[in-house]
Amino acid sequence: FTKSSSKPDKAQTSWKKGEPVPYAALTATFSKIAATTKRLEISAYLTHFLVEVIEKTPEDLLKTVYLCINRLAPEYESLELGIGESLLMKAIGESCGRTLAQVKAEYKKIGDLGEVAFNSRTRQKTLFKSKPLVVRGVFDELKKVAKTSGKDSQGRKVGLIKSLLAKCEGEETKFLIRSLEGKLRIGLAEKTNRSLRENGALAQVLVSLAHAAVTAEANASGKKWSREKLSAHLEEGAEIVKSVFSEIPSYDLVVPALLDKGVNGLQDACQLTPGIPLKPMLAKPTKAISEVLDRFEGKEFTCEYKYDGERAQIHRLEDGSIRVFSRNSEDMTVKYPEFVTQLPRCIKDNTTSFVIDAEAVAWDTEEKRLLEFQKLSTRKRKDVKAEDIKVKVHLFAFDLLYLNGQSLLEKNLRERRELLREHLQPVEGEFAFAQSDDASTVEDIQTFLDRSIKDGCEGLMVKMLEGEGASYEPSRRSIHWLKLKKDYLQGVGDSFDLVVVGGDYGKGKRTNVYGAFHLACYDAESGTYQLICKIGTGFSDEALKQHWDTLKPLELAQKKAYYDIGTAKGPDVYFEPKVVWEVLAADLSLSPIYSAAKGLCGDRGISLRFPRFIRIRDDKDPESSTEPEQIAEAYRRQGIHTAGGGKKGKGG
Ligand code: ATP
Numbered sequence: 001f002t003k004s005s006s007k008p009d010k011a012q013t014s015w016k017k018g019e020p021v022p023y024a025a026l027t028a029t030f031s032k033i034a035a036t037t038k039r040l041e042i043s044a045y046l047t048h049f050l051v052e053v054i055e056k057t058p059e060d061l062l063k064t065v066y067l068c069i070n071r072l073a074p075e076y077e078s079l080e081l082g083i084g085e086s087l088l089m090k091a092i093g094e095s096c097g098r099t100l101a102q103v104k105a106e107y108k109k110i111g112d113l114g115e116v117a118f119n120s121r122t123r124q125k126t127l128f129k130s131k132p133l134v135v136r137g138v139f140d141e142l143k144k145v146a147k148t149s150g151k152d153s154q155g156r157k158v159g160l161i162k163s164l165l166a167k168c169e170g171e172e173t174k175f176l177i178r179s180l181e182g183k184l185r186i187g188l189a190e191k192t193n194r195s196l197r198e199n200g201a202l203a204q205v206l207v208s209l210a211h212a213a214v215t216a217e218a219n220a221s222g223k224k225w226s227r228e229k230l231s232a233h234l235e236e237g238a239e240i241v242k243s244v245f246s247e248i249p250s251y252d253l254v255v256p257a258l259l260d261k262g263v264n265g266l267q268d269a270c271q272l273t274p275g276i277p278l279k280p281m282l283a284k285p286t287k288a289i290s291e292v293l294d295r296f297e298g299k300e301f302t303c304e305y306k307y308d309g310e311r312a313q314i315h316r317l318e319d320g321s322i323r324v325f326s327r328n329s330e331d332m333t334v335k336y337p338e339f340v341t342q343l344p345r346c347i348k349d350n351t352t353s354f355v356i357d358a359e360a361v362a363w364d365t366e367e368k369r370l371l372e373f374q375k376l377s378t379r380k381r382k383d384v385k386a387e388d389i390k391v392k393v394h395l396f397a398f399d400l401l402y403l404n405g406q407s408l409l410e411k412n413l414r415e416r417r418e419l420l421r422e423h424l425q426p427v428e429g430e431f432a433f434a435q436s437d438d439a440s441t442v443e444d445i446q447t448f449l450d451r452s453i454k455d456g457c458e459g460l461m462v463k464m465l466e467g468e469g470a471s472y473e474p475s476r477r478s479i480h481w482l483k484l485k486k487d488y489l490q491g492v493g494d495s496f497d498l499v500v501v502g503g504d505y506g507k508g509k510r511t512n513v514y515g516a517f518h519l520a521c522y523d524a525e526s527g528t529y530q531l532i533c534k535i536g537t538g539f540s541d542e543a544l545k546q547h548w549d550t551l552k553p554l555e556l557a558q559k560k561a562y563y564d565i566g567t568a569k570g571p572d573v574y575f576e577p578k579v580v581w582e583v584l585a586a587d588l589s590l591s592p593i594y595s596a597a598k599g600l601c602g603d604r605g606i607s608l609r610f611p612r613f614i615r616i617r618d619d620k621d622p623e624s625s626t627e628p629e630q631i632a633e634a635y636r637r638q639g640i641h642t643a644g645g646g647k648k649g650k651g652g
Contacts, residue, residue: 012132021053021060023133026067027175030184037526043208050212054259055219062255063139068205070184072143074250076277076329079146082182083161087154088113091161092177096120111561113181114174117165121173130167138164142179183527183562203242209255210234210241213263237263246279246475247272247409249329272407274315274353277325279475281357283461283483285494285634289442289449292462292482300465302413303448305435305457306483307396308373309361310619314339314395318353318405328624335379336360336393337386346431350404351423357399357472358434363392365429370394370456377618397424398434398461401472412470413463438465449486459485477630494634495614496521499622500579501529501563502571503551504536506544513544514551518571519583519611520563521596522625528564529577530628532596533585533608543613551575566595566605577622586610588635600632 013025029049033042046068053064066072073079085107092113093103098120106116145160161180168176178184214237218225225233240263245254248270257269272278286292311327322340324332333340347354362371362379371391379391400420401408408416417436426432435455437448449460462482464470469480485494498519506515516536520529539547554575559565563574585608590601598605 015056017056019057020134020136021057021064023135023138023172023176024169025049025052026064026135027170027172030175031171039204039525043204043211046205046208047211047215050208051215051219054212054216058259060135061259062251063136065205065209065251065255067135067139067142067179069251070179070182072139072146074252074276074329076249076325076331078330079143080182081142081146081180083145083157083180085113085181087158088117088161088177088180091158091165092117092120094158095162095165096124108557111558114178117177118171118174121165121168132169133164133167133172138176145180203238203245206242206245207238209258210237210263213237213241213258217262240264240266243267243474244270247407248276249279250276272355272402272409274317274355274402275323277313277315277329277331278355278401279329280311280313280327281473281475281481282477283481284477284479286462286482286484287494287637289445289484292445292484293442295479295482296462296464299467299469300414300438301440301462302417302436302438302465303445303460303462304398304437305396305452305455306459306461306485307359307361307370307434308456308458309359309376309393309396310373312336312339312358312360312395314343314354314356314358314397315402316343316347316352316354320344327619328621332381335381335384337384338389338393339395341386342395342427342430345427346424348423348425352404353402354400354404354423355402356397356420356424357401358395358397360393360395363394363429365392368429372456374615377616392429394429395431396434397431399472400424409472409474412466413472414465414470416472445484449484453486459483495582495584496532496608496626496631496634497580497617497620497624498532498583499529499577499625500547500551500575500581501531501577502574504534504572510544513541513548515544516571517547517581518568519581519608520577520625521628521631522577522623523564523628524623526564528562529622530595530598530605531563531565531568531570532594532606532631533583533611534571535583535611535613538612550579554578564595566591566593566598568593568595580617580620580622580625582614582617583608584612584614587638588631590635597628597631597635600628601635606631606635 012022013028015022015025026049029045032045036042050061050064053061070081072081089100089103089107092098093100096117103116103120106119107113110116141160141164145157148156148160164176165173175184211234214233218230218233241254241258244266248254253270253276254266258266261269286295312332313325315323315325317323322333322343324336324339326332360376362373362375364371375391376393379389397420399413400416400423403419403423408419421433424431435452437444439445439448445460452460460483462484464480473480483494498521500517501520502518503514504516505511506513516534518531518534520531523530556574556576559570559574587609588606589609590604591607592604594605594607596605596607
């Protein structure tokens with residue numbers, strides 16, 4: 001045994017071909033990435049490292065990629081890290097010979113547990129030097145921690161974490177703790193439930209993976225490309241990998257196929273597969289019928305009811321089993337057990353496997369009418385027994401993405417819709433096709449919009465039917481799908497989904513509740529929540545009490561580094577970012593104080609004027625709240641379409 005100094009050694013970051021990838025090599029890359037905010041540099045560091053992994057130890061590529069995005073499995077398997085602070089503080093204290101009070105005090109001072117752990121290890125005298133950590137080992141142990149459940153699971157988790165910590169050298173400690181927290185905070189964590197193509201930063205790891213694969217292939221074959229040719233190949237590779245991933249968002253499948261077939265063979269090897277949720281296509285907001293007509297000028301389009309429920313992507317596998325996935329690719333099969341029994345009634349004989357895109361809406365079985373979204377949100381998410389279901393749900397299918405062994409994504413909407421109607425059939429009170437109308441004049445669209453509202457919908461979805469742009473674009477917020485929400489025709493065109501990041505204590509009559517709430521949008525690129533507005537009016541006493549009950553347990557001891565409040569005063573107390581609210585505003589304005597979307601429309605941030613609470617969005621997680629770019633876009637659009645055709649709207 002060697003005696004190491006009180007300062008942990010710099011761990012070894014190089015390795016030989018065939019050897020396991022050292023964890024220190026990965027964390028050294030993380031450190032470089034953390035030290036820059038330049039996207040190109042981040043990409044270059046990561047790509048360089050991944051090339052090395054592919055060339056020396058390809059069998060570690062999958063686990064390396066997972067550690068980069070801080071996940072352990074595909075999103076739809078919901079195996080998450082995110083160990084609580086108190087558990088981690090206990091493990092840090094016990095493994096580094098410090099009391100819990102010391103760890104807590106330091107955490108309070110510096111606000112980053114990774115740093116606290118790093119400092120604690122640095123101070124510690126380690127007598128025995130253990131074998132260096134390797135990527136595959138760390139990944140397997142993290143998976144064990146995440147899977148530990150049942151009796152004394154806390155104790156066993158602390159044990160596992162302590163033994164990992166004891167083996168950490170230098171910066172490894174910091175990143176290990178951050179991984180365990182579920183917050184790597186180096187701008188890589190990829191939020192796959194956002195558009196992969198819209199914002200390059202979000203797909204950072206995918207792009208680097210693609211670039212690394214292209215580079216490694218070129219190195220292996222000894223190809224020498226000119227700079228232009230190389231950059232064209234890299235770009236093409238990135239497009240292929242992103243597009244395949246949005247059809248099959250599973251590194252478990254994409255990474256081995258990439259290694260086996262190369263970038264060019266990837267599309268054939270990995271295609272939409274029932275059982276694996278693809279990222280849904282999303283829509284752009286519009287605030288006037290005239291805007292819809294401008295955008296679709298000369299194109300064939302169709303209008304559909306925009307049902308006010310929860311998106312449900314329903315898969316029927318070849319073996320006849322049914323799986324239901326949410327907008328965020330979570331498995332909701334257990335939430336909707338009735339679909340499993342009902343759907344076979346809708347399937348015609350000529351249908352074996354399919355993937356449909358649909359909206360699940362609360363349904364009044366007696367009056368045979370749609371109920372509002374709030375009713376649906378009272379349904380339990382887990383352990384639902386078919387016999388206990390109180391709120392009945394009606395499915396409205398609006399798209400068919402896969403049929404009898406074939407992907408339909410490239411077909412146009414008209415063809416997909418015809419196939420949907422040929423291969424499935426409505427069942428009263430259970431399943432129907434979304435109401436549609438190929439209206440094309442302002443008057444006809446207005447009439448259909450009014451009808452949709454009367455029938456209990458939010459408005460219309462207007463979609464390209466034929467020609468370029470009529471294919472299904474997974475993961476994309478596309479201009480080929482426009483939403484026209486009745487309520488918003490006169491406002492800013494759409495509501496915003498914002499995270500409640502803080503509260504002000506109420507005064508006077510409101511002393512036992514929060515009197516105002518501070519809201520933020522999430523910027524995936526910097527990993528920060530950017531303050532956008534404060535709401536303090538329009539809440540009933542009952543609502544305030546309810547918000548207090550939900551938010552009080554989320555109170556934080558201090559502001560976290562991931563809260564970017566610009567020069568605003570900030571709230572009396574910060575909350576853990578958990579709760580998402582849908583908010584409407586009169587308009588948006590540039591702000592010298594707020595930080596939302598800063599830099600996207602000049603130097604200033606953007607704030608919401610006269611924000612109004614609409615509802616709690618418990619189907620959205622904080623990181624899929626409205627993006628800064630969407631805020632900036634809404635701000636820019638204000639100048640283009642004012643009330644315009646919206647004047648015709650009933651509510652406008
Ligand atoms: P929103 O706040 O409007 O629900 P979102 O960000 O969840 O926004 P958008 O793409 O903006 O999603 O709006 C489309 C959503 O509307 C879909 O995700 C789906 O749940 C729902 N929807 C209801 N009816 C339809 C339809 N006919 N076609 C497509 N989506 C529909």
